[in-house]
Amino acid sequence: MSLKITPLHDWHVARGAHMADFGGYHMPVWYPTGAKAEHLAVVQAAGLFDTSHMAAVSVQGPDALELLQWTFTKDLERCVGASREPLSKGRCVYGAFLNERGEALDDSIVYRLGDQEFLVVVNAGMGAPVAAHLRDQAGSRSVTIQDLTDRVGKMDIQGPLAAKMLARLLSDPKEAFSGMAYFSFKGHYDPEHPDAAAVTLQDGTPILLSRTGYTGEFGFEIFLAPERLEPLWSALLEAGEKEGLLPCGLAARDSLRAGAVLPLSHQDIGPWPFRHHPWEFALPYNEDKTGFTKDFLGARALLELRTPEYTKAFVGFDLRKLTDPHDAQVLDPDGNVVGTVLTCVTDMAIGRDGDRIYSITSPDKPADFQPRGLSCGFVKLSQDLPAGTPLVLKDRRRSIRVVLTDDIRPHRTARRPIQQMTD
Secondary structure (H helix, E strand, O other): OOOEOOOOHHHHHHOOOEEEEEOOEEEEEEOOOOHHHHHHHHHHOOEEEEOOOOEEEEEEOOOHHHHHHHHEOOOOOOOEOOOOEOOOOOEEEEEEEEOOOOEEEEEEEEEEEEOOEEEEEEOOOOHHHHHHHHHHHHOOOOOEEEEOOOOOEEEEEEOOOHHHHHHOOEOOHHHHHOOOOOOEEEEOOOOOOOOHHHOEEOOOOEOEEEOOOOOOOOEEEEEEOHHHHHHHHHHHHHHHHHHOOEEEOHHHHHHHHHHOOOOOEOOOEOOOEOOOOOOHHHOOEOOOOOOEOOOOOOHHHHHOOOOOOEEEEEEEOOOOOOOOHHHOEEEOOOOOEEEEEEEEEEEOOEEEEOOEEEEOOOOOOOOOOOOOOEEEEEEEEOOOOOOOOEEEEEOOOOEEEEEEEOOOOOOOOOOOOHHHHHO
């Protein structure tokens, strides 16, 4: 079967990108600058990612909210902010779609575009399966479900200078960024939509500008018509060139998201119960975590789980990573096999000084600190071991020492106030 391509495919190939199959798409893994330079650019300045391989599903109608409340793990009536406000227009939220056994079909971000209109953004190749799943669960509900795969262009600009670079191309950057909280958005991806002009580029192109991302760093995801993708991509690279903006491939995306303790769907979450992992915030727990604030597909299976496995984050002591993590074992200090490895990559922006981990951007890093990189990722364990537990990851070629942790790359910028990032 031939691989699908994004509207930027020819641009990637012409610039010498190393290309590979990802989710059925021919995608750039890294450019001639190399994955390390791309990773560091996102942490220190900004990087640009082609994410048009990701899929989207439109859910509209009088019962759209009711359907998503049943199929999506997050409680959309209690999900925004510390006070758990309902998901309102202009806000989005992370969660997952499960089957009746509580196993993850895919993780997703759900955007509320209007009272009866939602955009569900899923992973590459998952538009049709998620749309079919929603139709199966819709029953007699009054709802229209449309797979938008390859009909919405998307790119991500991520890094502390992202807003300053993007501002040079927006028609009204002050208004676009005003009051933009983490996991909020403005505008619309559809040029024919009446709200499409809420955010426009200087050439009049309407966009949906979302303050989200997959790197742990400040930035945006930008949705627009596919034919407008390459002009914006090229204009952004030109606008940010002097300050270090780089095009980035999937290798940097993978190492950045792991260092930010973010999962890769179908690798760190998948056909096993969606519970006992670092992303418990995606479940609608009540205050004492004895139950959920709503019923949803798979909820009973999660609450009645009898033989749980535990997904944990880890960090190593140097940059070495496993050569074949998918066939690796996790050993406890006594040499007993206690689990398997899900992800093992190297975050090149961090390093150790004594007992502490610093980022290249840590304000309190030692004066002579130069990060050499640390291996990091996720393991699935047969027992609930606490943070700080030393382990050994072993594949056919090497063993590396790691320690379980609640967090990896410090001083990430994703949640910083928008005013701080635009001044």
